[in-house]
Amino acid sequence: MSAVTTHPQESPATVNALEVRGLVKHYPGVKALDGVDLVVKQNEVLGLAGENGAGKSTLLKALVGLVRPDAGEIWVRGEKVRLRSVVDAADHGIGMVFQEQSLVPNLTAAENIVLGSEGAGVRRGVYRWDTMRRLAQEQLDKIGSHIDPLARTDSLSFAERQMVEIAKVLRIEERTSHPPVIILDEPTSVLESAEIETLFTQVRRLREFASVVFVSHRLDEVLDVCDRVSVLRGGQSVGEVPTAGAEPADLHRMMIGSTGSDDHYHDGLAERSDEPARPRLVVKNLSGRTFRDVDLEVHAGEIVGIVGVHGSGREDVCRALFGAEPTLAGEVTLDGEKLDLSGTRGAVASGVGYVPAERKIEGMVGPMSVADNMMLTKQKARCTGPMVVPKKQATLVDTWIERLSIRTPHRGTQIGRLSGGNQQKVVLARWLVAGDIRLLLLDHPTRGLDIGARSEVYRLMRELANSGVATVLLADSLEEAIGMSDRIIVMNDGRATKEVSCPSGGKPTPLDLVKEMV
Amino acid sequence: MSTPVIADPVANPAAEPAVVTGAPTAAQRVTSFMPVIALVALLAALTIADPDFLTQRSLTAAVRTSAPLVVLAAGATLVVLCGGIDLSIAALCSLSTVFFAMWLPDLGGLTILAVVAAAGAIGAVQGIAHVVLRIPSFVVTLGGMSIFSAIALVISDAGPIRVIDRDATAWLNLYVAGYVPMSFFVAVLVVAVVSLVIKLTPLESFVRATGYSESAARLAGTPVDAVKVAAFTVSGACAGLAAVMLASRNFSGSPTMADNLLLPAVAAIVVGGTAITGGHGSLWRSLTGALVVTLLRVGLPIVGVPSAWEQILYGAIIVAAVALTLDRSKVLIIK
Numbered sequence: 001m002s003a004v005t006t007h008p009q010e011s012p013a014t015v016n017a018l019e020v021r022g023l024v025k026h027y028p029g030v031k032a033l034d035g036v037d038l039v040v041k042q043n044e045v046l047g048l049a050g051e052n053g054a055g056k057s058t059l060l061k062a063l064v065g066l067v068r069p070d071a072g073e074i075w076v077r078g079e080k081v082r083l084r085s086v087v088d089a090a091d092h093g094i095g096m097v098f099q100e101q102s103l104v105p106n107l108t109a110a111e112n113i114v115l116g117s118e119g120a121g122v123r124r125g126v127y128r129w130d131t132m133r134r135l136a137q138e139q140l141d142k143i144g145s146h147i148d149p150l151a152r153t154d155s156l157s158f159a160e161r162q163m164v165e166i167a168k169v170l171r172i173e174e175r176t177s178h179p180p181v182i183i184l185d186e187p188t189s190v191l192e193s194a195e196i197e198t199l200f201t202q203v204r205r206l207r208e209f210a211s212v213v214f215v216s217h218r219l220d221e222v223l224d225v226c227d228r229v230s231v232l233r234g235g236q237s238v239g240e241v242p243t244a245g246a247e248p249a250d251l252h253r254m255m256i257g258s259t260g261s262d263d264h265y266h267d268g269l270a271e272r273s274d275e276p277a278r279p280r281l282v283v284k285n286l287s288g289r290t291f292r293d294v295d296l297e298v299h300a301g302e303i304v305g306i307v308g309v310h311g312s313g314r315e316d317v318c319r320a321l322f323g324a325e326p327t328l329a330g331e332v333t334l335d336g337e338k339l340d341l342s343g344t345r346g347a348v349a350s351g352v353g354y355v356p357a358e359r360k361i362e363g364m365v366g367p368m369s370v371a372d373n374m375m376l377t378k379q380k381a382r383c384t385g386p387m388v389v390p391k392k393q394a395t396l397v398d399t400w401i402e403r404l405s406i407r408t409p410h411r412g413t414q415i416g417r418l419s420g421g422n423q424q425k426v427v428l429a430r431w432l433v434a435g436d437i438r439l440l441l442l443d444h445p446t447r448g449l450d451i452g453a454r455s456e457v458y459r460l461m462r463e464l465a466n467s468g469v470a471t472v473l474l475a476d477s478l479e480e481a482i483g484m485s486d487r488i489i490v491m492n493d494g495r496a497t498k499e500v501s502c503p504s505g506g507k508p509t510p511l512d513l514v515k516e517m518v
Numbered sequence: 519m520s521t522p523v524i525a526d527p528v529a530n531p532a533a534e535p536a537v538v539t540g541a542p543t544a545a546q547r548v549t550s551f552m553p554v555i556a557l558v559a560l561l562a563a564l565t566i567a568d569p570d571f572l573t574q575r576s577l578t579a580a581v582r583t584s585a586p587l588v589v590l591a592a593g594a595t596l597v598v599l600c601g602g603i604d605l606s607i608a609a610l611c612s613l614s615t616v617f618f619a620m621w622l623p624d625l626g627g628l629t630i631l632a633v634v635a636a637a638g639a640i641g642a643v644q645g646i647a648h649v650v651l652r653i654p655s656f657v658v659t660l661g662g663m664s665i666f667s668a669i670a671l672v673i674s675d676a677g678p679i680r681v682i683d684r685d686a687t688a689w690l691n692l693y694v695a696g697y698v699p700m701s702f703f704v705a706v707l708v709v710a711v712v713s714l715v716i717k718l719t720p721l722e723s724f725v726r727a728t729g730y731s732e733s734a735a736r737l738a739g740t741p742v743d744a745v746k747v748a749a750f751t752v753s754g755a756c757a758g759l760a761a762v763m764l765a766s767r768n769f770s771g772s773p774t775m776a777d778n779l780l781l782p783a784v785a786a787i788v789v790g791g792t793a794i795t796g797g798h799g800s801l802w803r804s805l806t807g808a809l810v811v812t813l814l815r816v817g818l819p820i821v822g823v824p825s826a827w828e829q830i831l832y833g834a835i836i837v838a839a840v841a842l843t844l845d846r847s848k849v850l851i852i853k
Contacts, residue, residue: 324737348739356737365727365734367797372723376738379720387718430738 015078017042017211018063018094018181023072025058025235032058033069034235040181045203045212047226047243049219049251051477055235056215060185063213064089064096077178093176095169096183101161103153103168110136110149113168117175139167143202159195162187166202170210182206183213186310188221200225217309219248219514231255249511256479256510264455265483267504269462278336280470281439283321286330290316291494294330298439298470303461305473305485305502309517313494315357318441318474322354323347334439348377351438353431355445357474359420363427366416370408371397373415374426378434400429404460421453428460440464440471447476458484478510490516552842553790553806560813560835567821576820578699582767584812585701586611586760590779591786591804592709593756596749598787601729601796602655604750606644606662607757607783610637611776613670614761619679619771627686634758640666641754645747655750663780670773678772687766701763708759709801712752725749729796786811789839810839 020038024031033055040046050056061067063074065083074081076092083089089096103112110129113136114121121132136149145163153161172180184203188196203225206212216222222229223243230240231254238254283296291313298304306314319325321332323341332339340346347354356362364373374397375382382393397411404425408418415423424445431437442461446454461484465471475481481488482502490498490513498516500508548555565572590607597604614637622629640662648658681687694703716722724745727735736742760779765771790807792799814835818828 322737344736344739345741354737356734361731362733362737365730365797367730368723368726372726375720376723376727376735376740379723383720388720388722 015042016040016075017077017179018213019075020059020063021073021075023059023062023074024070025055025062025067026070031235033062033072035072035237036232036235037237038230039240040211040213042179042211043207043209044227045207045214045225047222047229048213048215048232049222049229049255050232051255051479054232054255056232057185058235059232060096060183060213060215063094063181063183076181090172091175093172093178093180094183095172095180096185097162097165097169097187098185101158101165103161103164105154106152108150108152109140109147109156109164109167112153112164113139113149113171115168117171119174136167139170140164142170143167143205159191159198162191162199163202166206179210181211181213183215185215186217187214188216188218196221219251222251223248248514249509252510264458265480266455266459266462267483269459269466270486270504280335281321281472282333284331286317286320286332287328288313288316288320288325289328291320291491294491294494294496296472296489296496298472300438300468300470301465302486303465303471303473303484305475305481305488306491306496307475307478307481307488307513307517308491311493312491312517314474314491315443317491318443318472319354321347321439321472322352322441324354351436352441353377353437353439354441355424355427355431355443357444357447359424359427359448364415364423367414369412370401370406370415370418370426371411374400374411374429374433377430378436381434396433400433404429405456419453421449421456424449424453424457425460428457432464437464437469440469442471443474444476445473446480478513482507482510482513488513492517549842550791553803553810553839556789556839556842557806557810557813560810560817564813564817564821571817571820574697576816578693578697580812580816581702581809582699583816584808585699585705586763586776587779587782587786587812588702588705588805588808589708589756589760589763590776591783591790591808592705592712592801593753594783595787595790595792595799595801595804596712596725597655597746597753598792598794599725599729599796599799600746600749601732602648602746602749603784603794604641604644604659604753605656605780606659606666607753607760608776608778608780609663609666609670610640610754610757611761611764611779612773613637613640613666614758615765615768615771615775616670616674616679616773617758617771618761618765619681620673622681622683622686626683629686630759630762633762634755637758637761638751638755641757642747642751644754645750648750649743649746667773667777674771674773676773678770678775681765681769681771684766684769687762690763690766701767704759704763706805708756709805713801721745726797729793729798731797782811782815783808785836789836791840811836 016039018040020036023033023036025033036055036059038059048056058067062069063083065085065088068084074083076094081092083092104115107115110132114132119135121128121135133149140147140149143163143166145167147156147160147163153164156164169182170180187199191199203212203214214222214226223246226243228240228242229246229251231238231251233255241250279297280300281296281298283294286294294317296304306317308314316325320327320341323344323346327341332341334350334352337350339350339352360366365376371393375393381396382388384392394411401408401411406422406425408422415426418426431440446457449457461471473481473484475484485502488500488502489496490500500513500516502508590611594604594607614633617636618629618633621632625632644658644662647653648655690701692700694700716725724735724740727738727740728742728745732742761776764775768775786807787804788794788807789810790799790803792803814832818831819825823831
């Protein structure tokens, strides 16, 4: 990165639109950004690639003033800036199209485009519709969109709404005399392939008068639309490559890094045995609101990963198997018995456990104690008759605190005061205390955990599998799915489209799976 | 499992701090006793203003007045702990006084049980409407409040019904140990029994988990819906018991008898320090809160506060009491 050492003021022609130097951001227990460098040149499309947890989102948030970095600098066109809010970022010409759309659905496209910066669109507190329409039309014209500015936002398709978002972001041009920097966060994740082509046309059009940062999980897209790609791993910049001539596999290698010989996923622990004649979990033609005709079999002691892009429906399948998401058709049996999926109580009684992805909201009850959280589900284990027996509870909880090496001062400590990894172990222990667990559904069990805590969760998963528990895993990354699973099911648009065998020593590469996912 | 491959979890203790923050501070400990401190302070202030206040007679009168409010507030506290609100308690209590006066000639001594059971059943219907139809408890009980008031007016011909047979509830006017009015004793007994049942069984973690985070409670497989219906049932039954106390004291049932108790009951709950957002709190806190509220209503005229100022002072003290008693470390969102 030679730009760091040059003096931008002296050669305005080569001034970088945006430059990030040594950005650091810590969260309790996690280093989200650990010295990130990034250069966005004038009129280029820069791709940003990295696994989940690599720090992409934090970096983007820092660029639009939603996150304040602990250390490091952000330079805009050769000028060091401090971004305190989205408005601050807009004043410096930086705008973002959010992954979750941020439009107000019951307003018109025009209202959404001018919202927050109405300017001449409002006189004496009253909307001037003709002016607003003109202002909005100007923005839509910039991207050559034919959307009616007076159409209600919720009557537009997802792709159209995205165009409105881009038009809205382009209003920052009015705040600065310089070409803007537009950040697109996972813009293609919910689009059809034809819509993706339209989006790419827009991105190339944007490049004429702006710089673009393009974030996507789909590496072929990144290579297709970007001029350069910068790769993040574990909160650090690991390098950048020009896209000309690069292969998705090259990017992937950079994103994962050398896995090395340390057995991160405790593969050595995996025990292979002859599969029992009858599978433990049998799912036949399961259909719900977002998935259809899903077939799935999981044997005792087996870990089966389900992979798929956003919108593949895998999360809903997982919740449906726990009775937390309605099913429309299909049959699920556990050890040959039909599973009652009308609510979560039936699944729990049959020995099914579920670890939700949103640990802090759905997994644990923050203000309650470690003991209460651990015993929440299997109340019988701490009771005699209808009464809770404190001694019984203390013995049981302390045993599991020790077995899972949960670091807590006391079983009575509020779970919200523990670190993420220890919280997750308590949530896992909830399903183990009664010793009746048969099927464990893990929805992103390592989300937000640092490497040490992840490793402990992986080890626990192995031990549970070895004790005969059947596991369905929705992994946080493809590498995790491959590292932990014995078999992987690929889901696409709500259907299970492919099954990939994933035995120890014969693991597929992430790229093999990506091919099946899109 | 002693394979060398396993990463020893203790090997990297610096990886993440075990505990982010420490034990409760001294200030937090004081906060949890704040409702009691507020009660004592109020009693002291009233005594200083009028030394005659601290007599057995006026205290006995005060706690007897507080009994229906204690029962109402205690029942509704359960619903609040589950994260809901029951606005129908006062209207249901009024309706129950009408039931009591109308049924007494036929049922005699069994009337008390019948009224409590009927009110409990009505509470259960509201709870079922709330969980099955997925209507916010605020709306269900707001509608209930209106419906129960109207039913009470219709069946009573919009006027008070005299209670002629006074023997059935004569025991409520007795004194326990010579000084404690029986109605207050019953109120404390209700609080104690319900609290004990919750404390000694898994109900406590069910109720608190439901109140703090309903989605987490549901995904942990706890019987969220049953717990909520039970809370509304107890809340209704408590309204019925409060009605028995009111009707036996006034020797009549009336379709508006308890209507002015709704806001004092809600005030008692929040002054006691139960979080209106659910999860944190207890019935004992509401008992304390109800005593504070009653002392204000009874005590302010006694010490000679003009009635216009009474309401201002009453409002100001309640807001101040909540400001002092709310344990903000336990309540994540103030709404």
